[in-house]
Amino acid sequence: MTPSEISASAVWPAFSPPRLTDGTIALLNLQAQIDGLEGHSTCAEAATLIDLLILRGLILGRISDYERAAQLADRLVHDAVTDAAAYMARARVRAVFHRFSEALDDLDHADRISLQDTAAKHERAAILQALGRYDEALAAYEDAADRGGQFEQVGTLAGFWADRGETDSAQRAYLESLRSYRGVSPFPLALLDFQLGTMWMRHDRLDRARTCFEAAIGRVPGFAAAQGHLAEVEAELGDPETAITRLYPLAAASDDPDYAAQLARILGEMGRNDEASGWCRLAGDRYDALTTDYPEAFADHAAEFWLSAGNDPEKALRLARLNIRVRRTPRAYDLLAQALDAKAAGAASARCSGVQLTHRAAIRS
């Protein structure tokens, strides 16, 4: 199938043919898995618990889950110093916190203990991708390709091409991954929808982005990041009321300041400055705390906030510079360029309407 044929597809994104477990059930069972593994007895169980916490953190937008995963991973390495799986687990958590070089060190250590398997190769490839070392990442994915299942292979490539902005390749891999999926868990497909939606946001194809985020939410209604991005798209498409209705519960409940930041920005753009300022303060305080504790992980999102609703170009520039030291990706360079422009311009407006969605989307990951 050629890319043009895919682009002409009447129904897009295509929904997966097999029936999936209802998203509410999937979240109940994710919780049940985590609860059941507390007080784990083996290294494999501890590694699984770490994976599950990362997954829940990703779906529900809970930084506390990532923090708990990090604690468990450190303890696991301490307790199972000769077990490659422990280092693998810690590498995954370190990658989540954008501590990429340390994550690669852990993978190297795991490799010395026992030869890396397919999962480890995938993990290494994902880190190389996050670092913007795309050619190496692609080679690493291909190296692991003969062992993984078909869905894992194409799904990974869909994410890779989406990250690179190769829309035709990403879309082709996405459709192929839907066709090859044989599971019933909705999480893998919802995550793919989300990655494609983010790609379309970056390309200013907001209609397609909305369709993807709605598909992700259709599969997992509690998918916080998809809800947050959908709100962003809705606001840009001229429906800010729907966007703020969607964002209120997320901003109030989540320990991730992204939702409060988006809410503050949209309220500000609507002229509701009094309401915006409260959310802006909340987001700013939280970003300050997070960039103190985990500077590498939150430098990019915090810089974005200080460039927009936070209105502090100095701070944004400092964080954008830190971010580019962590990873030299095209998006990191875009963020730095925006921060330099904002600094040169003196100051962003209080409502920060000068930063366009395409730029915002370009720096979100």
Place this chain on the structure above:
Amino acid sequence: MSDHFSGPRALSDPAADITDVYAFPAPDTPDHLVLVLDVFGKSGPSAVFSDAVVYRFRIRPVEIAAMGPDATFAPSQTEFTFDCTFDVPNGRTDTGRPLQRGRCLTPDKRTISFRTDDENGGADGSVRVFAGQRSEPFFLDVRMIEKTATTGKLSFKPKGSDTLYGTNILAIVLKLEWRKVLGGGPLFAIVCETLAAGKRPVRIERVGRPEIKNVTLSWKQFDQVNKNLEIRDLYNSEDAFDLKPDYFDVYRARMNANLAFHDQLDGKVDWPFDRHGNHPLTKLLLADFLVVDASKPFAETSYFEIERSMLENRRHGTPGGRWLNQDFMDFIYTLYVNGGNGPPVNDGVDGPIAWSSKTFPYLAPRNPPKAEAA
């Protein structure tokens, strides 16, 4: 934060993961057969069945086709299936757990409705169904099993540590009056499956005999033919009653290698390979279904007794099948290591946190969450 996948382990559906299958004559009611399908091991209090999965019991009358070294079963082509499905939860049970409504489609197309965690279950004439969270009946010391495989030495301690102590599973229990509901018998072969629901359901997993995929097939290091091959997904995709010849030799080689590894753990060979180079148990174990004689009275420790009697050219004296409380790991290690020619192997774990009872729904009530228990 990173957007990439956190790995397939975290992304699979635990409610489709079969942990155990049991089949035994009802200890409380004559002429009734009980089948149990457990999924979602180590499940926390919020665990529920998937609405996208068909939980299937497959039952076929079976004959003993050969005795002695070539002992083999011949399952009938006639099959009786019970399909259980579940709705999205709606409300809470008395214990605060999510409440699901379920239904069981019987071989004669009757539908039995039930609510999860209701100990009375649902009933329709000669079939009764329970589904809900219960105490994990299985018990074992996983660390010492792994250590045994790693070191090549039996590593069980006199007092082991039960990896599953105090944990829960989701169980489906079928109790049926077998002479009315099933045709043929009294010897039946049972396999349970989870399938992705849809117009053409896709098999996710199948289980018949216990510890085939883990203890008996999972270790790769002893298999000189396919040392790096993870064969369990492939194995799951096969029809237990109709193994395709394409991969049969892959399973056979792996099982021969792993059974031989276990046999030498006591320093002697109790299971010499046959003239075709196969372990004497391989063929019977690859017939991966539980065989139960529904006409025999209930027995506590009868797993594999039918198969042993076939190998020894004698008539079986128990129902075979598998009862919930049997100390299975002791049994299987004794069988694999010395074939009963030496002292019993004890894994140091002699029971679960709570024994199953002899009245419906048999499995002990669920254990409280760890925080509550503490």
